[in-house]
Amino acid sequence: MPLALLALAIGAFGIGTTEFVIMGLLPQVGADLEVSVPTAGYLVTGYALGVMFGAPIMTVLGTRMSRKNMLMLLMGLFILGNLVSAVAPVFAVMLVGRVVASLAHGAFFGIGAVVAAELVAPEKKAGAISMMFTGLTVANVVGVPLGTFVGQSAGWRVTFVIVAALGVLGLTGVAKLVPDVPKPSGVRLRHEVAAFRSTQVILAMAMTVLGFGGVFAAITYIAPMMTEVSGFAESSVTWLMVVFGLGMVAGNLIGGRFADRRLMPMLFTALSGLALVLLLFTFLASGKVASVVAVFLIGALGFATVPPLQKRVLDYAHGAPTLASAANIGAFNLGNALSAWLGGLVISAGLGYTAPNAVGSVLTVLALVLAVISRRLELRSARAAAQADPIPGARTAPDGGAASTPVGAVRS
Numbered sequence: 001m002p003l004a005l006l007a008l009a010i011g012a013f014g015i016g017t018t019e020f021v022i023m024g025l026l027p028q029v030g031a032d033l034e035v036s037v038p039t040a041g042y043l044v045t046g047y048a049l050g051v052m053f054g055a056p057i058m059t060v061l062g063t064r065m066s067r068k069n070m071l072m073l074l075m076g077l078f079i080l081g082n083l084v085s086a087v088a089p090v091f092a093v094m095l096v097g098r099v100v101a102s103l104a105h106g107a108f109f110g111i112g113a114v115v116a117a118e119l120v121a122p123e124k125k126a127g128a129i130s131m132m133f134t135g136l137t138v139a140n141v142v143g144v145p146l147g148t149f150v151g152q153s154a155g156w157r158v159t160f161v162i163v164a165a166l167g168v169l170g171l172t173g174v175a176k177l178v179p180d181v182p183k184p185s186g187v188r189l190r191h192e193v194a195a196f197r198s199t200q201v202i203l204a205m206a207m208t209v210l211g212f213g214g215v216f217a218a219i220t221y222i223a224p225m226m227t228e229v230s231g232f233a234e235s236s237v238t239w240l241m242v243v244f245g246l247g248m249v250a251g252n253l254i255g256g257r258f259a260d261r262r263l264m265p266m267l268f269t270a271l272s273g274l275a276l277v278l279l280l281f282t283f284l285a286s287g288k289v290a291s292v293v294a295v296f297l298i299g300a301l302g303f304a305t306v307p308p309l310q311k312r313v314l315d316y317a318h319g320a321p322t323l324a325s326a327a328n329i330g331a332f333n334l335g336n337a338l339s340a341w342l343g344g345l346v347i348s349a350g351l352g353y354t355a356p357n358a359v360g361s362v363l364t365v366l367a368l369v370l371a372v373i374s375r376r377l378e379l380r381s382a383r384a385a386a387q388a389d390p391i392p393g394a395r396t397a398p399d400g401g402a403a404s405t406p407v408g409a410v411r412s
Helices: 003-024 026-032 042-062 067-087 091-102 105-118 122-154 156-177 189-197 199-219 222-228 236-259 263-284 288-303 306-316 321-348 355-388
Strands: none
Touching: 003 026, 003 042, 003 067, 003 091, 003 105, 003 122, 003 156, 003 222, 003 236, 026 042, 026 156, 026 222, 042 067, 042 091, 042 105, 042 321, 067 091, 067 105, 067 156, 105 122, 105 321, 122 156, 122 236, 189 199, 189 321, 199 222, 199 263, 199 288, 199 306, 199 321, 199 355, 222 236, 236 263, 236 288, 236 306, 263 288, 263 306, 263 355, 306 321, 321 355
16 A cells, blocks of 8 residues: 555544544533533534535635645644643634544545555455544544543643644644645536436435434534543543543444445445434433444444445535545534534533433434435435336346446436
8 A cells, every 4th residue: 555545544544633632621610611521512513514514615616726735624624723722721712623634534535545546456445445434443442542641630721732733743743644636627617416306315404304313413522421420530531532532433333344335225224223222322321331332333233334324425416426425524523513512402402411412312203203204315316217228237236236237317
């Protein structure tokens, strides 16, 4: 694998760390900046909204310059945002820093995936893209727990300084190792926007918002839930985040394995299981063993939905996948923002630190309902297309996965 992939993976590692590490540090940040834990939760919401809006905007702006220069600009924003967070004297300034850092998130993964695929032979593209996203996965197993430990031991500001340093390392790697590929030619915004006319693309993004929202309804407030309800020591939050990260790794691998073969059954199973686990976690969070199992399963079942949902968006955004892919990354973070906000509301209403789990279960059930609707529409379209133009490649795969050329997509 080219060394440039290592530079992209380092950038992904830093971005993944800064996104998730805040969840284990909310009590410390809130106490230092003199705000409540629910108010501190807006740091998660602000970051997520920044990714949601920044992903498509920065991706579109990125078509005006070389991909290497755009990646360097994104890493520069990432470094600046984390430094602002590290020195923030008041909550509002830290929120600004989080939003600035978030602008790099979606576009980095969208553009970085394209660059990674171009660095290798066609038959190795999936492995190259996976290599880049490994940085994000490892961040949740190594970077987030270590960042949480450092934040609790030496202060949360030190954590953000270290994350900024990771950004400098990633920027240096991109500058030195990533080839300067000319900006893409012939790209038209109207072609990218046309992908959003597909009902299936919109449904997939809505499932992303609600399904991933279920995950973050619980995980956003994991620190106070585990210490105040489950009875864990504050230092235990670090290894609990490791458990969550291991669940993410397992779920991502399982979801990726089945996304190409049995996409919709995989999605139905993951969403159903996630809704059930979140519901049970609402009532069983006082038990330490049950809590550990639940944290792992939330990570596993939640991230098992990522490959199927991302693939479904790409399948139905045929011919214009870049903006749709970046927008779906934004949709994941809209789910983060929605669930963090709703979770803060139920906690502020006096329903306790386990109430966000119930909110997450409801959101996940709604995602499951949309998945059923999406599948029925897909089957209906497939039957109509088979009667009008019975071409095998245009039919839905019999195993429940998406066909190679989804109905309604432009055929090449």
